[in-house]
Amino acid sequence: xxxxxxxxxEVSRLSQMLIDIVEEAxxxxxxxxxxxDLPVHLARAVLAxxxxxxxxxxxxxxTCDRSYITxxxxxxxxxxxxxxxxxxxxxxxxxxxxRSGRSLRDRLSAAVAEDALVLRRLTxxxxxxxxxxxxxxxxxxxx
Amino acid sequence: xxxxxxxxxEVSRLSQMLIDIVEEAxxxxxxxxxxxDLPVHLARAVLAxxxxxxxxxxxxxxTCDRSYITxxxxxxxxxxxxxxxxxxxxxxxxxxxxRSGRSLRDRLSAAVAEDALVLRRLTxxxxxxxxxxxxxxxxxxxx
DNA sequence: TATTGTTATACTCTATAACTATA
DNA sequence: TATAGTTATAGAGTATAACAATA
Numbered sequence: 001x002x003x004x005x006x007x008x009x010e011v012s013r014l015s016q017m018l019i020d021i022v023e024e025a026x027x028x029x030x031x032x033x034x035x036x037d038l039p040v041h042l043a044r045a046v047l048a049x050x051x052x053x054x055x056x057x058x059x060x061x062x063t064c065d066r067s068y069i070t071x072x073x074x075x076x077x078x079x080x081x082x083x084x085x086x087x088x089x090x091x092x093x094x095x096x097x098x099r100s101g102r103s104l105r106d107r108l109s110a111a112v113a114e115d116a117l118v119l120r121r122l123t124x125x126x127x128x129x130x131x132x133x134x135x136x137x138x139x140x141x142x143x
Numbered sequence: 144x145x146x147x148x149x150x151x152x153e154v155s156r157l158s159q160m161l162i163d164i165v166e167e168a169x170x171x172x173x174x175x176x177x178x179x180d181l182p183v184h185l186a187r188a189v190l191a192x193x194x195x196x197x198x199x200x201x202x203x204x205x206t207c208d209r210s211y212i213t214x215x216x217x218x219x220x221x222x223x224x225x226x227x228x229x230x231x232x233x234x235x236x237x238x239x240x241x242r243s244g245r246s247l248r249d250r251l252s253a254a255v256a257e258d259a260l261v262l263r264r265l266t267x268x269x270x271x272x273x274x275x276x277x278x279x280x281x282x283x284x285x286x
Numbered sequence: 287t288a289t290t291g292t293t294a295t296a297c298t299c300t301a302t303a304a305c306t307a308t309a
Numbered sequence: 310t311a312t313a314g315t316t317a318t319a320g321a322g323t324a325t326a327a328c329a330a331t332a
Contacts, residue, residue: 134160
């Protein structure tokens with residue numbers, strides 16, 4: 001079957017495009033974050049803090065170790081972007097954006113959204129076509 | 144404009160789906176490579192070697208430093224998957240898959256293609272719709 | 287006993303700089 | 310002088326393990 005070879009080629013072309021798109025999107029994010037003087041991992045943490053969250057929870061959301069969150073929290077605190085506030089359970093500390101942290105988060109998220117590839121390069125109709133295809137790619141039933 | 148908020152939401156949903164898809168695809172690749180007892184970076188190198196290539200060229204293709212390619216080449220050689228063969232320019236060494244390297248590459252690429260998300264979850268028609276949208280996302284004119 | 291956050295430390299991946307041999 | 314590959318080393322990013330406080 002010459003069929004197999006050509007299918008293989010189509011598949012790797014599509015996969016590579018997906019990878020390239022995401023790499024470009026990540027590069028965009030890196031650039032935008034740098035514009036706010038933030039390394040990527042701090043920018044991600046700031047965006048994740050849409051409300052005060054236990055450090056444990058943040059670790060799950062960012063899929064990293066608790067000890068690493070301690071690390072991030074220290075850096076964010078040094079910059080005056082978050083503060084650690086005690087939770088009801090006294091083992092827990094919540095990370096909470098400071099006033100300046102909230103302001104930064106607003107500006108950052110607006111910049112990210114405005115810059116998004118999917119807005120810059122696709123029409124509304126394109127996006128309407130794209131969404132269900134991506135959803136299909138994410139449903140893990142047929143395994 | 145409540146418009147802006149909802150657009151923002153649509154955008155981040157699409158972007159997140161793209162990221163999730165690629166993460167899943169990469170996880171699949173990691174799993175498949177592990178099935179051949181290869182860490183990801185070695186598997187990528189093996190796939191890149193569809194023909195003997197100067198180490199310099201491989202560095203460009205994998206977008207990494209020459210010194211790192213030396214590193215990869217050592218590991219691949221230890222596994223008996225590649226050999227260094229002298230180029231015409233005597234400064235150059237070509238990395239060339241051994242017989243067993245070629246065999247591995249064939250099986251690996253077949254496994255990758257067969258497992259691809261875009262095959263598992265999309266119909267041929269879906270893929271035909273998806274391709275031009277991804278291409279549009281990759282054309283960097285409208286900046 | 288289990289869980290939260292912290293500390294100290296170690297590991298993985300990758301790059302930089304200096305080197306050699308060729309060109 | 311510039312380039313290909315190598316070596317030794319360093320850095321970024323992240324995890325592991327042991328720990329103190331609390332549940």
